[in-house]
Amino acid sequence: MTLEEILDPISIKTFFTDYWRKQHLILKPDGYNYHIQNFKGIFTLDHLTRYINRYPDVKSLQILDYDDSGTRWCLDKHKQLGQPYFTKEQIVNLWKNGKTIVIPFCEYEDKKLVNLCFEFEKYFSRGQVNVYASPCANSKSFPAHTDNTENFLFHTYGKTKWTLYKEFAGKEPKTVLEEIILEEGDLLYIPRHQYHKVETISPRILCSVHFHNKDNQSLDKFTITNKEENYRSKWFDLDPTKI
Numbered sequence: 609m610t611l612e613e614i615l616d617p618i619s620i621k622t623f624f625t626d627y628w629r630k631q632h633l634i635l636k637p638d639g640y641n642y643h644i645q646n647f648k649g650i651f652t653l654d655h656l657t658r659y660i661n662r663y664p665d666v667k668s669l670q671i672l673d674y675d676d677s678g679t680r681w682c683l684d685k686h687k688q689l690g691q692p693y694f695t696k697e698q699i700v701n702l703w704k705n706g707k708t709i710v711i712p713f714c715e716y717e718d719k720k721l722v723n724l725c726f727e728f729e730k731y732f733s734r735g736q737v738n739v740y741a742s743p744c745a746n747s748k749s750f751p752a753h754t755d756n757t758e759n760f761l762f763h764t765y766g767k768t769k770w771t772l773y774k775e776f777a778g779k780e781p782k783t784v785l786e787e788i789i790l791e792e793g794d795l796l797y798i799p800r801h802q803y804h805k806v807e808t809i810s811p812r813i814l815c816s817v818h819f820h821n822k823d824n825q826s827l828d829k830f831t832i833t834n835k836e837e838n839y840r841s842k843w844f845d846l847d848p849t850k851i
Contacts, residue, residue, distance in 0.1 A: 633797040670710035673748040735819030752805040757818040761796040766812030773803035
């Protein structure tokens with residue numbers, strides 16, 4: 609899938625002229641945009657189930673508000689943070705009790721995700737995919753905050769409420785720019801340093817595909833990286849029926 613297809617019906621030129629580093633963009637699927645329908649399958653409950661069933665042979669797993677005090681539990685750092693170690697059964701029980709699971713560096717969990725990174729990295733610097741999976745409404749997410757990357761939020765399952773604020777880095781969010789409900793197949797772009805808050809209003813899965821800008825990137829001199837020069841290794845399909 610090309611960036612042109614991802615942004616359809618917004619052209620690449622319009623995106624980088626009117627939205628990039630300036631303002632958020634919401635794309636919802638309807639009759640004219642069939643490409644966004646493909647976003648629904650890039651990470652599903654089946655992907656999440658397979659991931660959890662590999663536990664503890666996974667990396668970077670996180671659980672939000674695991675102790676009901678707002679603390680984030682991290683598999684890779686639980687010892688140095690003085691946090692308990694959880695068995696697979698305990699992880700599943702935390703999920704059943706309403707805790708949000710976060711999977712950073714998730715791009716290689718599905719071929720569609722790594723291909724998205726390949727495509728975005730023609731225009732941006734190195735990036736990654738974080739998956740946020742919540743089992744029910746009101747599962748705690750992060751408070752209002754900003755990120756230091758360009759963020760493309762692919763909503764693949766359920767509904768979330770997003771609040772976007774006017775203030776940028778260095779100020780508390782006060783003035784609401786927009787409140788929106790995002791559903792399966794919706795895509796939201798948020799420029800770096802844009803304050804935002806997420807509230808779960810149903811079970812949901814969100815793929816945050818985010819990137820730093822290239823050094824000295826500008827609309828006057830916009831460089832696009834050739835795919836073969838991408839820093840990632842080429843994706844190889846080991847299915848013998850496709851060889």
